[in-house]
Amino acid sequence: MEAIIILFSTGIVSLFIAMTRKPILVLLTALIGVTVTAIVMSINWYTPMQWVKYDGIETDYFTIIYGATATLFSFLFILIGYSKFSKEVYHTGDYIAILIFSLCGALCLFSFTDLFMFFIGLEILSIPMYVMAGSNKKNLLSSEAAMKYFFTGSFATGVLLFGIACVYGALGTFQLKEMSEAIAAMKNSSALLQVGMILILAGFLFKVGAVPFHFWGPDVYSGSPNVVTGFMATVVKLAAFCGFLRLFQLGFNGLDGFFVEILIAVSVLTMFVGNLSALRQTKLKRLIAYSSITHVGYALICLLVKNEHTPAYLWTYFFAYGFSIVALITVSMIVNDENDDIDRYKAFARTNPFAGFVMILALLSLAGVPPLVGFFGKYLVFSSAIEQYPVLIIIALINSGIAIYYYLKVILTAISKDDNAEKSTVSPLHAIVLSISMFGLILGGFVTFWVN
Amino acid sequence: MELLVIPLVLAIISGFATKQLLKYLALFGTLLTFLLIAYRSWEYFGSSELVTLYSLNASSAFKCSFHLAYDGITLLMLLLNGIIFPLLVLAYYHTKWINNNRFVSMMFLMQFALIGVFLSMDVLLFYVFWEITLIPIFLIAYWFGSGERKKALIKFFIFTFVGSLAMLFSIIYLGSFTNSFNYSDVVSLGLTKEVAVWVMFGFLIAFAVKAPIFPLHSWQPDTYVSSPSPGTILLSALMLKMALYGMVRWMIPLAPEAIEVFRYPVIILSIIGIIYAAIIAIRLDDIKRVFAYASISHVGLIAGGIMIFTKDSLYASFLQMLNHGLIALALFMSAGILEERLQTRSLAQMGGVAKLAPRFAMFFAIIAFASVSVPFSMGFVGEFLLLKEIYSFSWISGLLAGTTLILGAIYTLRAYQLSMFSAPKISEFKDLHFNEWLVYIKISILLVVLGLFPHFIFDLVGPSIDKLLDSVFTINLLK
Numbered sequence: 001m002e003a004i005i006i007l008f009s010t011g012i013v014s015l016f017i018a019m020t021r022k023p024i025l026v027l028l029t030a031l032i033g034v035t036v037t038a039i040v041m042s043i044n045w046y047t048p049m050q051w052v053k054y055d056g057i058e059t060d061y062f063t064i065i066y067g068a069t070a071t072l073f074s075f076l077f078i079l080i081g082y083s084k085f086s087k088e089v090y091h092t093g094d095y096i097a098i099l100i101f102s103l104c105g106a107l108c109l110f111s112f113t114d115l116f117m118f119f120i121g122l123e124i125l126s127i128p129m130y131v132m133a134g135s136n137k138k139n140l141l142s143s144e145a146a147m148k149y150f151f152t153g154s155f156a157t158g159v160l161l162f163g164i165a166c167v168y169g170a171l172g173t174f175q176l177k178e179m180s181e182a183i184a185a186m187k188n189s190s191a192l193l194q195v196g197m198i199l200i201l202a203g204f205l206f207k208v209g210a211v212p213f214h215f216w217g218p219d220v221y222s223g224s225p226n227v228v229t230g231f232m233a234t235v236v237k238l239a240a241f242c243g244f245l246r247l248f249q250l251g252f253n254g255l256d257g258f259f260v261e262i263l264i265a266v267s268v269l270t271m272f273v274g275n276l277s278a279l280r281q282t283k284l285k286r287l288i289a290y291s292s293i294t295h296v297g298y299a300l301i302c303l304l305v306k307n308e309h310t311p312a313y314l315w316t317y318f319f320a321y322g323f324s325i326v327a328l329i330t331v332s333m334i335v336n337d338e339n340d341d342i343d344r345y346k347a348f349a350r351t352n353p354f355a356g357f358v359m360i361l362a363l364l365s366l367a368g369v370p371p372l373v374g375f376f377g378k379y380l381v382f383s384s385a386i387e388q389y390p391v392l393i394i395i396a397l398i399n400s401g402i403a404i405y406y407y408l409k410v411i412l413t414a415i416s417k418d419d420n421a422e423k424s425t426v427s428p429l430h431a432i433v434l435s436i437s438m439f440g441l442i443l444g445g446f447v448t449f450w451v452n
Numbered sequence: 453m454e455l456l457v458i459p460l461v462l463a464i465i466s467g468f469a470t471k472q473l474l475k476y477l478a479l480f481g482t483l484l485t486f487l488l489i490a491y492r493s494w495e496y497f498g499s500s501e502l503v504t505l506y507s508l509n510a511s512s513a514f515k516c517s518f519h520l521a522y523d524g525i526t527l528l529m530l531l532l533n534g535i536i537f538p539l540l541v542l543a544y545y546h547t548k549w550i551n552n553n554r555f556v557s558m559m560f561l562m563q564f565a566l567i568g569v570f571l572s573m574d575v576l577l578f579y580v581f582w583e584i585t586l587i588p589i590f591l592i593a594y595w596f597g598s599g600e601r602k603k604a605l606i607k608f609f610i611f612t613f614v615g616s617l618a619m620l621f622s623i624i625y626l627g628s629f630t631n632s633f634n635y636s637d638v639v640s641l642g643l644t645k646e647v648a649v650w651v652m653f654g655f656l657i658a659f660a661v662k663a664p665i666f667p668l669h670s671w672q673p674d675t676y677v678s679s680p681s682p683g684t685i686l687l688s689a690l691m692l693k694m695a696l697y698g699m700v701r702w703m704i705p706l707a708p709e710a711i712e713v714f715r716y717p718v719i720i721l722s723i724i725g726i727i728y729a730a731i732i733a734i735r736l737d738d739i740k741r742v743f744a745y746a747s748i749s750h751v752g753l754i755a756g757g758i759m760i761f762t763k764d765s766l767y768a769s770f771l772q773m774l775n776h777g778l779i780a781l782a783l784f785m786s787a788g789i790l791e792e793r794l795q796t797r798s799l800a801q802m803g804g805v806a807k808l809a810p811r812f813a814m815f816f817a818i819i820a821f822a823s824v825s826v827p828f829s830m831g832f833v834g835e836f837l838l839l840k841e842i843y844s845f846s847w848i849s850g851l852l853a854g855t856t857l858i859l860g861a862i863y864t865l866r867a868y869q870l871s872m873f874s875a876p877k878i879s880e881f882k883d884l885h886f887n888e889w890l891v892y893i894k895i896s897i898l899l900v901v902l903g904l905f906p907h908f909i910f911d912l913v914g915p916s917i918d919k920l921l922d923s924v925f926t927i928n929l930l931k
Binding site for chain 2: 309312364367369370371375376379380382383386387390393394397398400401404405408409412415449
């Protein structure tokens, strides 16, 4: 709770600091605030702080790990986006504050104990994203992305809310603990509960962009400003996955029977649709969007397995995935191309050796090539489900095989020769972010060893 | 441990080193690794114990540990690795490749990963190193290769990566039966036959792609041709040995219960590969492609020998691996010399080189004869033993595999005759320079000496192979 309050105050303060019209001050405030939040969270690891008490929120180890990860990625995205934000002096504060508010929502989702807090967290997470998707006001695609995301998103929210209402009708409580007790005490499964759970599941699948609720994904990803795309792919997905994992595991005692079949079907479809659509993409951000759909398919495997280690596996997966996205988004900011064509990255690794190197690492990590961190995430997720669903794992591995083709195409474009290629300038902030993500990609495997 | 650290550190340093320093780094770095390996082999000689270099329990969730150890089999592969790299650097000492930071850096990274593959005593660690080898060789082939190589290399990467995914499936599947991927733990598992079949199948796909064994070989000739000649040497002399080593070290000991199921299919496929590749090699015009198919043919024989899995066949397989590594280095180096000085790989446009470059012709002849396994060369001992084992396994397959001697002689000597002796079509050919001469001399001496005294190798790998066979068969008998 302390972390959320500090973070929220940081957002407000940076809004006021923005009145000085000095972007660097806003950046510093935001970074200090985010760092303090991270420190407060890590103190919680050793001695739980109880300054502010609220029943809707409960901090455990996974809350802290997930929270620290989301904070780290937000920190990196604020750094990446600063070069863009600072150009619009009047709005620098708005952008940074909105990202921080969204992070507040993510923190709520990592620690809620009742459906009320869950819904609030999800909305605080989403609404800033609707705004940020359209923040590139002069670009038609950006406005389109914002409209699309907002309309479909609010529809999904409605479905989710209806689901919550049904579940409340069946169980008569909002508390996760009481819900699971009520379900355990029930002799026959109630239809109202089933309907509610399906509607909640649909809302969830929409939020993470799984097939068949994925249509908003590519358009929103490619239309939004780069930083927002990255933020949506990492922090928002991490938070949504964690929130629903909490809900299903703590509230509904894990999914079984009918829901498992639904999830398996969705997972398989998501992998194939994402992969096969990505094969022929010519724009980097659309490629990232489709590949992130595929990655959602892999991560859904986590939800199928009832196991006390599942949150750790899911965390590993998104931790690994996040660094790749951070690196790729930074690279796309460096190249800074309106059209975002993959051809524009021709000879990028030759003109900018360091950035190109990190970009190649990021793509290989997404493909799951060891010893990069992406491999360890994939390995854990797959090995957790091998006993129950071996065929699903074979399908997932086949999909990893398909995916290597489009990652390889981008890599080959980046390392190819082109005498006319001009050198892009790498600002110091971007260089810092690139080196952080390089260390994350290479050494992240050891971090995941330690956490697991 | 230092065996792994030195190449890795050198890989990083040579990425930034100046041109003059770079050459010395490449030469003395590879020599240093060779000396370290040679010293360890000397110390080890005659023993059969598993010597642990480094061991660290990494994580229980991953079931993996950082366990590096070696025995005789490993040392033989390390020796091959240690011999090939300095010779490679020496042979290409004055060329643009050794003067290029990226090339030398990738070469050291390759050495690091290969040493890791041979030393790792943990399935997951083995997989990690196995995959790392792919990156440097891919980049070497892409940066320095010739011609329209993009398609060939995408094919290469996808083939090997998908093969490795099959291995990953086996590893994950194996993980659901064990709490530790350590070598000693996984070989004593005692799987049921059904499980063992699946486990072995995944490994077999990965190794069959990399070796390559007949139906999965189609990436290999294209990749060999489009790589620069040092890249081809790395691929053929070292990377392919990883697969053969993996078959002996991991595939069969992990799931010995399944060997009966796969023995016949793999031996049949190897024999098809031997004959098929040899016949194609006879018809080809591109000298590098001829040697690429020759490599498929030779490897087929070794793979068949490994699947028979008796004492003699394993002894011979390891001797053949060493032999094939050295010959691949020399053959592809010769092809590289011809290509570089004549600007063509087509046999039809060569001819009469022997008159202009007698020294080169002589050494090329020695290597060609060693490649067709004439007596007194190392190939003779290995191939003879392998054919004997295949013959006693089943006479018909022995007979068919035996054609490799005749067909091998045809395609090798045809390539030799067309390039060296036929009507002169060129007027100028620079003979070997000192470094190349030195490399040829060393390889020729090694091939002949080890052909006359193969027991040096048998003494090194023998005890370890006996121990491996013992452990595999006692597990089988216990059930």
